[in-house]
Amino acid sequence: MHVEYSGTGDPARSLALLWRTRERTSRGGDLGVDRIVRAAIDVADTDGLAALSMRRVAERLGVGTMSLYTHVPGKGELLDLMLDTVHGETPRPADVPGGWRGRLERIARDNWALYLRHRWLLQVATTRPPLGPHVTARYDYELRAIEGIGLTDLEMDAVITLVDSYVHGAVRGAVEAAQATARTGLTDEQWWQAHAPYLEKVMDPARFPTAARVGATAGQEYQAATDPTRAFDFGLARVLDGIATLVADRCAG
Template sequence: MNDVTSSGNPAATLQLLWREHLPPDSSPRRGPRRGLEFNTIVEAATSLADEHGLTALTMRRLAERLNIRPMSLYTYIPGRAELLDMILDDAYLKMPRPPFETAPWQVRVRAVAASNFDLYKRHSWAAHLSTLRPPLGPGQMAKYEYELSAFDGSGLGDLATDDALTFLLSFVRNAARDIHSARDTSRAGGTDQEWWDEAGPLLAHNVNDKSYPLASRVGSAAGAAHGSAHDPHHAYAFGLQQTIRALELLATDGPTGD
């Protein structure tokens, strides 16, 4: 299942996302009063995705969790596509946004990275939901506004700031995916150390310092340092440091990208 945001009906999606900001007489649906609040539906859908992943998030399973008939759920939400936008935008809306105050822009950018990393820790499904066409709800807009402000004082122009933010968030998201994958692999098939204990002796005959001198030397050093061929947590820390350095170099070039 290829899960992407903003793949439903645009008008219906935007009405649902901005429902609390609409005039009282502009409800997207009219008719008899319904028994559920939208927030109750969003919270139940989020819990279902948190517990079992996006593949488990279907209209039928959500209806079962809410103890209503599946067809009743469609009187609130047109379908699963709109539901995905709602739970992601709600997750964005609930992200903490403490004042940056006088911290240097590099410190603020690190805080943005940490905030998104924490989001993916709470809601691992969010890292696997394609947002090339983002949900343009209040959560997305508040998140974008806040994170752009982290670059105030960097000297970057508007387009370069947008590029820099996209670059940062893409890195964090990919790192989070790797960490989730490592966790799932460990649960399914044991630890990396257990895997290497079994595979290592079998590989030693063909993969050695004579046939692959660089790979053997560097790989052994990395494995000894991290206890694995790949440590996603170390990769995140190292990658974030290099990402900040790259953005500093970009900033020293002046207000580029406009």
Template sequence: MAKERSSGAGDPARTLELLWREGAADGGSRRGSRQGPRQGPRQGSRRGPRQGLTVDAVVDAAIGLADEGGLDALTMRAVAQRLGVTPMTLYTYVPGKAELLDLMLDTAFLRMPRAAFAADEPWRERVTAVAGENRALYLRHPWVAELRVHRPPLGPGVMTKYEHELGAFEGLGLDDVAMDSALTHVLGFVQSVARAELDARAVDRESAMSDHEWWAAHEPLLARMFDAERFPLASRVGEAAAVAYQGVYSPDHAYAFGLARVLDGLAALIPPAAAGR
């Protein structure tokens, strides 16, 4: 199960060949029609790539399933059913689920909307844009937040994303290691708050009640059981927070408050002259 929620768990050589399939022997392009891997059936065999089916179609079907039901809904059999083929047919295009996960992740990264940075744009605005792009990605594709990405697939999507996001820190007087570390820090924060937001949405969905509805239903019992004199700080602060959040938790507030603190921390690393540019 752990392997099925991790990137980089498949055959590295086959994964890289599929990720960078622009120059593959089949002549396919990243955005055009592609046939299956080079290790296809011999000429004359009846078992070959299905006409009209491509690696992109397999990846798109897998992403659709994961968007709808999470990684638990993603199986090779389910992908085959969505495409109207047998599971064995998929292996003509993708060696297995591990490699498919890498292709899905790289494709999601490649398709992320990205705004170009203006030369005179303040660094906080650039980093805020990067954070917002990643938050939107997690909310659009919740399964991405489920994946453990310790060894990311080094495909065009990953590299395009990394190149773009490093640009938010370029010219700030940071050395290369500090730039990478700063980006990692920002992305780690965004992933953590995105997971919390997705968990909150799942609770709402599974209970068929919003936080506001849940607290309204249980407030009479809590009022009888909770001793405000015994827990004065919890009572005072909790009530103020509940009013501000209109519930027990506000994803938007947690994100905005946390990102501001992350930016304040990064500001300590940036020389004043560079920060003011």
């Protein structure tokens, strides 16, 4: 799988662009950072991250490649701008019912939707995240969802990391399932119906009693090998259960 790394651009230039503290203007036309970034996101959304290059972005904008460098020095800085921009898409409602648990669930579901809109996000390693205004605002919003519930600052950071990591892993399965349908021309139900009769002939319930029982129940319910959305819902509830235990322990202490 093609993987890119955030935070590879020149720090001074990246931060200046992310926070828009300095933007050189072009002599011709209305080409600017925002237009370039939006075009780059469109390329990645449509053709995948591997297709992203300064040349492809310039082609989409109908300009010469060199004109982009007047505004964005390179692909590393461009990728950071793309990441920061899409992270500004997640809603941040002030009132979410259900207390901290309801707020974290809303955050998880909004991030799930963000990954599905921009699947190329799964191909970006962000251990060194872009330190832009949208990423910072998202982090602040997510931390405030669990502010004042008894956790230390480090525990708060770890909880947000846990939830985001869970969503990242879970949504990968959903994306792979969707890609399997597109690339094979078969829906999960069609695939299951084609394989199930043959599996029944070769699967020996006496040899694999638990797998045979559970697999048959799940297959009948899902009409597929798995249900990514249902798995996400179940796993998210268990993650929140674990956080609730931590919160209860801190309050008891």
